[in-house]
Amino acid sequence: MSIELRHPMSSLVIGTISAAFFFWLAAVSFMTGTHPVATFGTALCFGVLGLMALPMVADYFFARHQVSEDSIDFGRRFGGRGVMRWSDVRRIRFSPTMKWFVLEDVSRRKARIATSLIGLPDFARIALAQAAPDALDPKTRRLLSEASLGRRPRVWL
Template sequence: MNKDWLIPLAQWGASVLAMTILMGWVARSRLRDRPEADRHLLRHPASTLILGIVGAVLFFGAAIVSNTVGKNSTSTIWTTLTFVGLGCASSLAIADYFRARHRVSDSGIDFGRMLGERGRLRWADLRRVHHASFMKWFVLEGRSGTKVRVSFMLLGLPEFARLVLQHVPREVIEPDTLDLLQAAEQGQLPDVDE
């Protein structure tokens, strides 16, 4: 009996299992208790930094190895560019960890962006609050056109949700986003692994 199909099946099964465990770890890292001094700070959990560093080292290392000691007839410029591209994507996760930090207060949100300047948006200046379920973030749109994206991954979402619900008029918040914010306020954070 030919069992050649078992190897690819085992590889796919191991990949799915590894991703499930990894995403579960990342999602759980948002639930850790935080010091009271950090209550108003929205920032990525350490798992974001760890995954960014591991990915950057792995992919940039693979790009180097594929052009030096591991060079063979299957190594092409596309192999190298793929590894470099994935390394750059991992580097963006590192940049996001350090730059995309927000501070919320009763008056509004002081926001940071992965690439670009910091800014401030007052709750009273919001014209729309919605979420992008594919990208896993809340979007705050100001009357001036300013958009602030608040990742579902950030620590501090319950406090963010509480302040949005307390200070932003309901007619500005889309109904399905209102449900997510009410759940987040109670500690039921939006899914990041679906």
């Protein structure tokens, strides 16, 4: 049995609309400004904000994972894939700032599983069953247990 983890369509919509909005503001600012330095600076700031929304779009397309009882086939934000066998996972921890679970294998490769992914409860159940008991710290074990019941880690606090 294999389970797909993927971002919801809302991630693509929010990322695309945010990027388009800030790029549009950058263009309007650049075209309508009267003071050259202020116009360039404002347009640059809006352009940077638009670029900051693009990783959300990239995640939607590339950060898709296949989880089975034997392994996890994971995708990375900017392309590239990897496979990690559960028997090779040496550590699973939760990153509170990024809101994802980080799996690390014996060769120090990392897979990042966002808490917003569709299929997270199934991932949590498999991770709890297949990962070595000493790979999980108490906090991560508690968060995975809650996620397996459908209660995702809190995003805003």
